Amino acid sequence: MSTLWGRNRRWGWVGLIVGSLTLWVMLSCTSSPSLVSPPLDPESIDEILVVLAMGNPDYGADSKRITDPDEIRRMVGVFNGATLGRRVRDIDLAVADTSTYYFYRDGERVQSFIFNGNDSERIAHQSRWHWVHYPAAKPFDHYRASEAEVIVVDEDLEEMERPD
Numbered sequence: 001m002s003t004l005w006g007r008n009r010r011w012g013w014v015g016l017i018v019g020s021l022t023l024w025v026m027l028s029c030t031s032s033p034s035l036v037s038p039p040l041d042p043e044s045i046d047e048i049l050v051v052l053a054m055g056n057p058d059y060g061a062d063s064k065r066i067t068d069p070d071e072i073r074r075m076v077g078v079f080n081g082a083t084l085g086r087r088v089r090d091i092d093l094a095v096a097d098t099s100t101y102y103f104y105r106d107g108e109r110v111q112s113f114i115f116n117g118n119d120s121e122r123i124a125h126q127s128r129w130h131w132v133h134y135p136a137a138k139p140f141d142h143y144r145a146s147e148a149e150v151i152v153v154d155e156d157l158e159e160m161e162r163p164d
Helices: 002-030 069-080 139-145
Strands: 047-051 061-066 083-087 098-105 108-116 122-125 128-133 150-153
Touching: 047 069, 061 069, 069 098, 069 139
Parallel strands: none
Antiparallel strands: 047 061, 047 098, 061 150, 083 128, 098 108, 108 122, 122 128
């Protein structure tokens, strides 16, 4: 009996350790890091400049300067709620220029996010491309819905006239 008890007790500890390790691995793999940490304060952001994939720099890039406080709150909420996903495989990268979302406070850039193409699904993070997940609509959806005027900017983010 004592031999059986000793053997069962040892297997009980092994099972407890293996089960704990398995649970730890599962939890660490399923939790996605937040894209923005600490979160951006929507009340401190007074402008968001969205520059879509430029293509030919001679023709500039369609852009919007979003200054409406409600639109800024919605856009900041999208980024604050976003989580990073797995790394993007090379085969999943779009053959496209980058689009960038610049966040400003009192004329000073406080944050920027660079995406592969316009769809805002693949983001540059720590020198690698990652999938990014949003709780609802993507930033590009908010860009399209924004009532801000479409402008054209050059590579230095200066407004320009698009050549004919």
